[in-house]
Amino acid sequence: MKKIIALMVAAALTAPLAASAQLTNAAAAIKHRQAAFTLLATYFGRINLVVKGERPFNRTEVLTDAQLVETISRLPWIGFAPGSDTGKTKAKPDIWLEEEKFNSLREDMQVKVAALRVSAQDGDLAKLKGAFEHARNSCQACHKAFRTD
Ligand code: ASC
16 A cells, blocks of 8 residues: 555656656747747857857857757757647747648758858858858748747
């Protein structure tokens, strides 16, 4: 009996954790993807300052920022969980209706930020600027199609 109670307590404690880990809760899913996009904008924004000439071009720092952008670009997507189209979000419901298009824009962005990281490795400012522009356009394409503003 004691063992059964202990098992029930353990199940009760772990169940909500498992649910939020899978982001089955719409509010948690929205929070997750917004947090990821906030971080993405922070590190992308640091590179933007370099591109605009408002921050010195330091190859090591830019490479770190670009590597972080590339890594963070993998994080938002589990936040677009089914049922998380309503709530405190600018995400258009079309995301869940045109999944193929959404995934293709996501992949394009991930390809472009990978190229941005390669250009940062090269350490050539002109190349970095070009790759940054491509990456920015890929962000914008998805916002235009799938974000309300
Ligand atoms: C940024 C940023 C975005 C994109 C977007 C591109 O620097 O924070 O969300 O570029 O503005 O149009």
